[in-house]
Amino acid sequence: MTALRTVTRAPHPVPEILARCQELVRPALAEAVGRLHPWVAEMAGYSFGWCEVDGTPARTPGGKGLRQALAVLGAEAAGADGHRGVPAAVAVELVHAFTLLHDDIMDGDATRRRRPAVWKAYGTGPAVLTGDALFALAVDTLATAPQGPDTVRLLSTALADLVHGQADDLLFVTRPPTGPQRVTPQEYLTMAEKKTGALLGCAVALGAALGVAPAGTVTALDRAGRHLGIAFQLVDDVLGIWGDPAVTGKPVGGDLREGKKTFPVVAASDSPAAPRLFALLGRPERAGEAARLIEEAGGRAAALAEARTQTAAARALLADTPLPTHAARDLSRLVDFLVDREL
Numbered sequence: 362m363t364a365l366r367t368v369t370r371a372p373h374p375v376p377e378i379l380a381r382c383q384e385l386v387r388p389a390l391a392e393a394v395g396r397l398h399p400w401v402a403e404m405a406g407y408s409f410g411w412c413e414v415d416g417t418p419a420r421t422p423g424g425k426g427l428r429q430a431l432a433v434l435g436a437e438a439a440g441a442d443g444h445r446g447v448p449a450a451v452a453v454e455l456v457h458a459f460t461l462l463h464d465d466i467m468d469g470d471a472t473r474r475r476r477p478a479v480w481k482a483y484g485t486g487p488a489v490l491t492g493d494a495l496f497a498l499a500v501d502t503l504a505t506a507p508q509g510p511d512t513v514r515l516l517s518t519a520l521a522d523l524v525h526g527q528a529d530d531l532l533f534v535t536r537p538p539t540g541p542q543r544v545t546p547q548e549y550l551t552m553a554e555k556k557t558g559a560l561l562g563c564a565v566a567l568g569a570a571l572g573v574a575p576a577g578t579v580t581a582l583d584r585a586g587r588h589l590g591i592a593f594q595l596v597d598d599v600l601g602i603w604g605d606p607a608v609t610g611k612p613v614g615g616d617l618r619e620g621k622k623t624f625p626v627v628a629a630s631d632s633p634a635a636p637r638l639f640a641l642l643g644r645p646e647r648a649g650e651a652a653r654l655i656e657e658a659g660g661r662a663a664a665l666a667e668a669r670t671q672t673a674a675a676r677a678l679l680a681d682t683p684l685p686t687h688a689a690r691d692l693s694r695l696v697d698f699l700v701d702r703e704l
């Protein structure tokens with residue numbers, strides 16, 4: 362990915378922030394997963410990358426760990442110790458893992474983070490059950506944490522949004538690529554806010570709520586997280602078309618193959634190249650050609666510009682909210698990192 366690097370900035374310590382939060386959260390996450398049925402716990406452990414299965418080695422654990430970091434930083438943004446955000450971090454990581462398990466089945470994606478998806482490794486039924494178990498565990502984790510009912514409500518709002526966003530994402534595939542019924546950029550942004558933004562917003566808001574932040578701060582952080590989530594999804598779309606599969610761990614052109622209405626595709630809908638482009642969607646052997654046409658039609662540039670607009674909105678919300686300096690600084694660094702990432 363080169364286009365994301367047009368802004369040069371000094372290296373920032375986001376890997377350290379992520380590692381610090383992961384260290385804080387990992388024991389509680391492992392303890393929670395250890396309470397599951399042993400077979401389900403094994404599949405959950407595989408999904409988190411904690412164990413080897415059939416000779417497929419364990420990978421770097423737990424993906425990027427952004428959601429757990431947001432929850433810990435949310436607690437710190439409330440002026441509390443990061444430990445206070447741990448139940449929130451565990452809950453959002455569990456929900457995230459659950460949604461990925463089910464999403465891979467819905468999308469027919471056989472690979473996740475450079476290894477076979479759980480449904481490929483264990484079968485569809487066991488993968489669905491593991492997702493269900495992680496979901497139940499997430500709710501239990503929050504319900505038994507301090508400030509229970511309020512935090513469960515924050516989570517349930519995000520869960521409803523996730524379902525709504527995923528439904529739109531699936532339905533958008535069936536919409537015509539051009540004409541009055543086509544998916545508009547605004548419809549895409551609403552879908553992305555719900556599918557991806559809701560859980561990022563929920564992560565930071567939950568952490569803040571557990572840190573006993575004022576209601577206004579919780580709401581502002583939730584909104585900032587949602588903008589951040591939209592930006593994250595936009596970058597995900599770009600990486601899904603032009604990213605290096607060896608780095609992202611996702612098959613090249615997966616979204617194009619599935620005929621997904623990603624933002625670059627939606628933004629290219631009005632270009633003169635659109636009819637040629639749409640004839641190529643859903644044809645794996647023509648994915649490279651489709652990517653070139655989308656780029657020529659400005660779809661990639663439009664997605665990156667929109668990602669910057671969304672991160673600016675997130676940063677403005679952070680700047681307008683009274684937060685301890687170190688927490689505001691770490692949250693802003695995370696925002697920059699999410700847009701400049703390569704995986």
Ligand SMILES: CC(C)=CCC/C(C)=C/CC/C(C)=C/COP(=O)(O)OP(=O)(O)O
Nearest residue numbers: 460461463464468520521523524527556557
């Ligand atoms: C009850 C409840 C909350 C149900 C969850 C519904 C569900 C499966 C939501 C999936 C959300 C999601 C972020 C998918 C990945 O998006 P993507 O396909 O763009 O990402 P990918 O490229 O990594 O696969």
